[in-house]
Amino acid sequence: MFQKEEMAANGTGVTSPRTPLKSILTEKAKGIPNDSAGTVKAQTIEELHSLQRKRSAPNTPLQGTAGAFANLSEDERQRQQLQSISASLASLTRGTGPKVIRGDPGGGKYQAVSHVAHHHHHIEAPVISVSDSSLKFTHVLYNLSPGELYEQALKYEKGSFLTSTGALATLSGAKTGRSPRDKRVVIDDTTQDELWWGKGSPNIEMDEHTFMVNRERAVDYLNSLDKVFVNDQFLNWDPKNRIKVRIVSCRAYHSLFMHNMCIRPTPEELENFGTPDFTIYNAGQFPCNRYTHYMTSSTSIDINLNRKEMVILGTQYAGEMKKGLFSLMHYLMPKRHILSLHSGCNMGKDGDVALFFGLSGTGKTTLSTDHNRFLIGDDEHCWSDDCVSNIEGGCYAKCIDLSKEKEPDIWNAIKFGTGETLSSLFLDHLTWTTIIVLGLIFLPLPPPFVSAVLENVVFDEHTREVDYTDKSVTENTRAAYPIEFIPNAKIPCFGPHAKNVILLACDAFGVLPPVSKLSLAQTMYHFISGYTALVAGTVDGIKEPTATFSACFGAAFLMLHPTTYAAMLAEKMQKHGATGWLVNTGWCGGSYGSGNRIKLPYTRKIINAIHSSSLLKATYEKTEVFGLEIPNEIEGVPKEILRPENAWADKEAYKNTLLKLAGLFKNNFETFTEYKIGEDKKLTEEILAAGPIF
């Protein structure tokens, strides 16, 4: 608010010398009370504009709450927060953190809250201004709200636009998918023994020193900017196993993406945030130095588990951050005997939970988002001794050919607005013991304002309507939206143990049946195989479907050997009596090119029959080669598509294709034949026998 003297000022700081004109008599002067609220309490345009925005710091800790810092003044709290961020951004060679200041360098509303922090971290070195970089300020945009991030994006980031539904459309730059070949993991004394290295592993090694070179490059780049975005957020809805993450990035798009995808802390939670468990330095706009050891391109995504850090150089594809954190969870959770899963998850009205495993584009998001069921999450989960919990706070849907009719909930989630939280509705689905065990208290929260980010979509310049069929930028167009945008999301996002484990494969060969019931050994066989025909686009450079095997339906994110996760899954399925299913969401009646992709409404009917247990009661017939149990009928699904050989016109071609695929399975599994799965040798033998026989 302006002071009296400033009110008299004309906005340039100079008091007007003019004598005011004689005022015209108003109604008030005539003795008529003016009860209309029609006049603004401002003397200048600048003052009027200043009235528009009420001073607040929505993401700063609330005053007067009984947190750890409750006795700290607001100033002291802000100072500590800035100190922590300065420490995160510290150059480890110079031994100091940058001078950080809160707010937008462009003169945003936080300018006045600015607070210099020049603090030492790690190494207590004397302050010598060794370079110009230590003289400049880095402005920190800390946990901005979607509205603020919109303004930042629209003002400063080329390719950012408002779409007709209020979602923010952005471009991810040259990369429109992840770059798994450029992912590196630091090998040290611990990780050398703990992690999965070598053939089939996604973990390409990097030494600590090279990591530090890339880290310094990223940190220097970030500090050279006028401003950086900092998000402090959580992973995992299970409060006992929550992980605190800090994401430092240079684009509002990245900050908004992570705001949507990670769990959003309440102001009180933020107050007690403290030191993050893991930090991402996203300097994706800046390339890595190709002269650096291990670099094979200008892109480098580096994870250092010991330092609890990740560095991104040379790619702005936001999915790298999401999946980098998922890799972290694949390391941290098994250490706590919790299984991390690349799966979707939903729950029926009776509390029956289903997991949907599958590689990118096989239908995890599409099929877990089901209007008749409660969504727990669409992509990343943990299965502990207590519950199945979502790791994330948002969903990431493919939106190529998205249609309002086929996927209404996803379509409607691509907006700017408030989410619906139905937390209280779900209380009766969890027993009180579960609630006590989890130590949870549910408080109805006001629905926050949130917003979807649309990546790489094409829209009409004038109407701003998105054309979801347009692949001009990429096939891998995506929408990232907070989970509250799904009307029947189950918040908090966790539920009881899984009853059905659905393995999704998008079979481009068209020989796998649309659905089959699996024995435990078969479930494990197919889980370890992780077959699909990779659908175009998500992994950079792949444009057409090709057969892929990816252990645990997500080898790209595994940190430990696949058998670790497989053994845990087997144990949990056995213990909780879960049934495994293999669902082909890919081709039928012929391979890719001659047959057609199975219609989504049919797949939904199949999934419904699994959920309702009606499929469990069906009669089955075993197929040759893969030995899969196929149901004889499912209501609403044409009988002729249930058995692939009936759907193929050319029976000979079918048989050949089937054998070809079986051969690919066999080849792929060879790597695993020497491993033991779980405690039981019997299970290992059964799994080996559960593959195709020909």
Ligand SMILES: Nc1ncnc2c1ncn2[C@@H]1O[C@H](COP(=O)(O)OP(=O)(O)OP(=O)(O)O)[C@@H](O)[C@H]1O
């Ligand atoms: N029969 C079908 N079953 C499931 N999805 C189908 C089917 N036919 C077409 N699709 C389309 O396939 C895509 C499935 O993508 P989805 O976003 O669900 O992948 P995902 O498994 O969540 O992958 P990612 O891990 O990359 O997010 C959607 O675009 C969906 O419309």
Ligand SMILES: O=C([O-])CC(=O)C(=O)O
């Ligand atoms: O990471 C991505 O780009 C999308 C995704 O969920 C996956 O590939 O599994």
Ligand SMILES: [Ca+2]
């Ligand atoms: Ca998805």
Ligand SMILES: [Mn+2]
């Ligand atoms: Mn995924």
